[in-house]
Amino acid sequence: MLYLTGFIYYTPPYPGVRERTDNNVYNILKVESLTDSIYLMDVEAPRVAKTCLPGQFVIVRDSEDGERIPLTICDYSREKGTITIVFQVVGAATEMMSSLKTGDSFTDFVGPLGCPSELVNEDIDTLKNKKILFVAGGVGTAPVYPQVKWLHEQGVSADVIIGGRTKDLIILEEQMKAVAGNLYITTDDGSYGSKGVVTNEIQKLVDAGNQYDVCIAIGPMIMMKFVCKLTKELEIPTVVSLNPIMVDGTGMCGACRVTVGDEVKFACVDGPEFDGHKVNFDEAMKRQQIYKTAEGRAYLAAKEGATHHGGCGNCGGDK
Amino acid sequence: MDVMTKVPVREQEAEKRAKNFEEVCYGYSAEEAMAEAARCINCKNKPCVGGCPVAIDIPAFIAQVKEGNFAEAFNIISKSSALPAVCGRVCPQETQCEGKCIRGIKGDPVSIGKLERFVADWARENGIKPEPAKEKNGYKVAVIGSGPSGLTCAGDLAKMGYDVTIFEALHEPGGVLVYGIPEFRLPKAAVVKKEIENVTALGVKIETNVVVGKSVTIDSLIEDEGFDAVFIGSGAGLPKFMGIPGENSNGVFSANEYLTRSNLMKAYEDGSNTPIMAGRKVAVVGGGNVAMDAARTALRLGAETHIVYRRSEEELPARVEEVHHAKEEGIIFDLLTNPTEILADENGWVCGMKCVKMELGEPDESGRRRPVVIPDSEYTMEVDVVVMSLGTSPNPLISSTTEGLETNKWKCIVADEANGKTTKEGVYAGGDAVTGAATVILAMGAGKAAAQGIDEYIKSHK
Numbered sequence: 001m002l003y004l005t006g007f008i009y010y011t012p013p014y015p016g017v018r019e020r021t022d023n024n025v026y027n028i029l030k031v032e033s034l035t036d037s038i039y040l041m042d043v044e045a046p047r048v049a050k051t052c053l054p055g056q057f058v059i060v061r062d063s064e065d066g067e068r069i070p071l072t073i074c075d076y077s078r079e080k081g082t083i084t085i086v087f088q089v090v091g092a093a094t095e096m097m098s099s100l101k102t103g104d105s106f107t108d109f110v111g112p113l114g115c116p117s118e119l120v121n122e123d124i125d126t127l128k129n130k131k132i133l134f135v136a137g138g139v140g141t142a143p144v145y146p147q148v149k150w151l152h153e154q155g156v157s158a159d160v161i162i163g164g165r166t167k168d169l170i171i172l173e174e175q176m177k178a179v180a181g182n183l184y185i186t187t188d189d190g191s192y193g194s195k196g197v198v199t200n201e202i203q204k205l206v207d208a209g210n211q212y213d214v215c216i217a218i219g220p221m222i223m224m225k226f227v228c229k230l231t232k233e234l235e236i237p238t239v240v241s242l243n244p245i246m247v248d249g250t251g252m253c254g255a256c257r258v259t260v261g262d263e264v265k266f267a268c269v270d271g272p273e274f275d276g277h278k279v280n281f282d283e284a285m286k287r288q289q290i291y292k293t294a295e296g297r298a299y300l301a302a303k304e305g306a307t308h309h310g311g312c313g314n315c316g317g318d319k
Numbered sequence: 320m321d322v323m324t325k326v327p328v329r330e331q332e333a334e335k336r337a338k339n340f341e342e343v344c345y346g347y348s349a350e351e352a353m354a355e356a357a358r359c360i361n362c363k364n365k366p367c368v369g370g371c372p373v374a375i376d377i378p379a380f381i382a383q384v385k386e387g388n389f390a391e392a393f394n395i396i397s398k399s400s401a402l403p404a405v406c407g408r409v410c411p412q413e414t415q416c417e418g419k420c421i422r423g424i425k426g427d428p429v430s431i432g433k434l435e436r437f438v439a440d441w442a443r444e445n446g447i448k449p450e451p452a453k454e455k456n457g458y459k460v461a462v463i464g465s466g467p468s469g470l471t472c473a474g475d476l477a478k479m480g481y482d483v484t485i486f487e488a489l490h491e492p493g494g495v496l497v498y499g500i501p502e503f504r505l506p507k508a509a510v511v512k513k514e515i516e517n518v519t520a521l522g523v524k525i526e527t528n529v530v531v532g533k534s535v536t537i538d539s540l541i542e543d544e545g546f547d548a549v550f551i552g553s554g555a556g557l558p559k560f561m562g563i564p565g566e567n568s569n570g571v572f573s574a575n576e577y578l579t580r581s582n583l584m585k586a587y588e589d590g591s592n593t594p595i596m597a598g599r600k601v602a603v604v605g606g607g608n609v610a611m612d613a614a615r616t617a618l619r620l621g622a623e624t625h626i627v628y629r630r631s632e633e634e635l636p637a638r639v640e641e642v643h644h645a646k647e648e649g650i651i652f653d654l655l656t657n658p659t660e661i662l663a664d665e666n667g668w669v670c671g672m673k674c675v676k677m678e679l680g681e682p683d684e685s686g687r688r689r690p691v692v693i694p695d696s697e698y699t700m701e702v703d704v705v706v707m708s709l710g711t712s713p714n715p716l717i718s719s720t721t722e723g724l725e726t727n728k729w730k731c732i733v734a735d736e737a738n739g740k741t742t743k744e745g746v747y748a749g750g751d752a753v754t755g756a757a758t759v760i761l762a763m764g765a766g767k768a769a770a771q772g773i774d775e776y777i778k779s780h781k
Contacts, residue, residue, distance in 0.1 A: 065592060248579065252579070254560065
């Protein structure tokens with residue numbers, strides 16, 4: 001649930017006039033690096049942990065002048081009042097976030113936002129009779145996990161495909177194995193599991209006689225687009241979880257608008273999950289690019305600092 | 320000095336301010352304020368007080384300003400208003416207090432807004448804060464939203480001795496005062512933050528990052544967290560779009576998004592972590608105060624900026640002062656013009672906007688003459704950013720998660736205007752969440768009325 005984010009640069013902060021209570025000191029209790037670029041954190045956020053459900057997300061800020069970053073909830077503990085988040089470093093803001101250590105805290109951590117997965121509202125017996133397939137791509141494995149876990153706790157076992165470019169980008173395999181029915185791994189380069197992309201695996205499973213009633217695909221927009229293209233042909237209803245650009249996450253700004261069928265929806269309050277066969281992915285992918293250029297330049301400038309003298313061909317160096 | 324003419328207020332030069340985000344109006348000095356205060360004839364009927372939604376005793380505070388007793392003037396204002404430095408800057412005085420001023424019949428009305436601003440700024444600079452209640456009464460009230468209505472309601476209840484907690488969805492308190500109104504009209508650190516500190520000095524607690532309807536519900540606040548009453552001041556946060564083709568192209572923003580990026584997230588500052596698309600040529604669609612704010616922000620970010628509005632100048636809903644400032648700064652007004660389609664290049668980026676010219680026909684239900692399309696008037700405006708500023712409606716997050724809370728067909732919460740009472744016991748509401756998008760001061764008036772309503776409710780039921 002990440003998009004490239006802006007340039008970290010400290011301007012004098014504008015500290016809020018607010019009360020810090022037990023409810024809003026967002027301490028980081030655990031940091032684990034799942035791969036070179038993907039991190040897992042357990043964060044104290046009792047209000048969020050009390051009411052969140054699979055499919056929902058949070059928005060975090062790591063400093064007083066940090067950007068608001070939406071992240072899906074990977075796991076939660078009502079007893080401990082903690083939320084587990086997983087994120088991939090894709091820009092300056094997430095890189096900053098990756099430098100946080102156990103004992104540090106987030107400045108802001110708000111949620112749960114968005115609607116829970118439709119599964120949680122369904123009748124358990126109906127669910128038990130359904131054959132459910134989850135397709136997780138890269139860091140999208142994180143939001144798939146709580147749904148599979150929730151189903152497992154209700155006595156429903158779902159099949160899961162985890163796909164990644166290469167072995168090092170496959171995350172949460174052990175955790176998923178513990179809660180999934182059948183688990184299939186694919187890598188683009190064949191370094192682990194079957195070689196190929198997730199759509200090859202779906203086709204293989206269907207060809208082998210598996211009949212799925214519903215597919216839930218979460219991962220990069222391009223992966224979800226191709227999964228939906230295939231499942232439409234295979235006539236498997238498919239739900240996707242979208243990760244557009246957001247600011248407030250409460251329906252206020254409309255940055256996350258997405259065309260679903262012939263309607264414009266706000267992913268933050270109407271989603272993030274939608275009927276994948278109705279989503280206009282081409283438009284959604286274009287909209288994800290809105291700040292890419294600005295962010296790319298800022299990221300380069302931040303990373304290279306004084307050594308960056310316009311080598312990117314765009315920014316005119318330090319100016 | 321000519322008593323018919325108000326003391327002019329100093330402003331940053333238009334040419335200079337069009338390139339920065341510093342405050343446009345400098346406000347009165349002490350001498351200027353005293354001279355302007357002397358123009359008040361202290362008339363018997365005080366029509367100005369009736370024109371003020373929070374009924375500040377205007378002649379009384381002006382009399383103190385005239386004598387140079389600024390601290391006493393601040394005490395008088397504070398009895399009625401929790402946010403005078405804000406109101407002195409953003410209230411539409413011309414249709415309220417100043418619109419009713421007797422001086423205004425033959426000459427300029429007394430500059431009540433600028434005097435209020437002077438007094439509030441003076442008090443802040445001299446470290447004067449309102450006094451908290453001497454005794455707490457032990458009852459807990461939850462206030463949803465830290466915008467003008469919530470802050471006012473919370474401040475009034477705290478003064479009566481209530482234990483008040485404000486729940487704010489964003490990371491910064493202030494509501495529209497921090498995400499909506501730009502720095503050059505309402506400085507955030509210097510004015511808004513200090514004004515909010517005055518409310519917390521009364522004992523009000525503010526918990527940020529709580530989305531009511533998601534993190535907690537109205538019912539859980541009452542049942543699990545022990546609040547005796549709740550005030551909903553959650554505003555009108557949902558942006559409207561036109562529903563024309565191409566509106567999801569890259570470069571089309573709601574005014575809410577554009578302004579939130581600039582104001583709350585400080586995207587206008589160099590090195591801000593949150594980006595904003597400045598654009599080379601920006602069209603802001605709409606004619607209200609928010610449209611003026613968005614246009615003047617785009618201009619300051621360096622774009623050639625147009626206001627595109629389907630009626631004529633006379634019908635512009637924005638305050639005259641805002642339109643005047645916008646024009647001075649170089650905003651181009653394309654009036655009687657209505658967009659019909661946003662054009663995008665092959666990568667989805669906005670490259671133009673198709674518009675038609677309009678003329679005014681017969682009056683419609685709003686009493687304003689209805690704009691009618693002139694046949695064959697279509698043309699294409701070359702733009703790279705379009706900001707839609709067509710108004711907002713209340714966010715359904717609270718009403719959809721609260722049983723027994725009635726809303727009307729515009730999704731506005733149904734509440735009694737006199738005391739803010741809703742259809743759910745112990746729950747009160749006011750501001751834009753009830754009226755739809757209106758002004759800061761009307762929201763404050765509603766917050767004030769609801770504080771009275773809540774006080775009466777708790778005293779009679781507990």
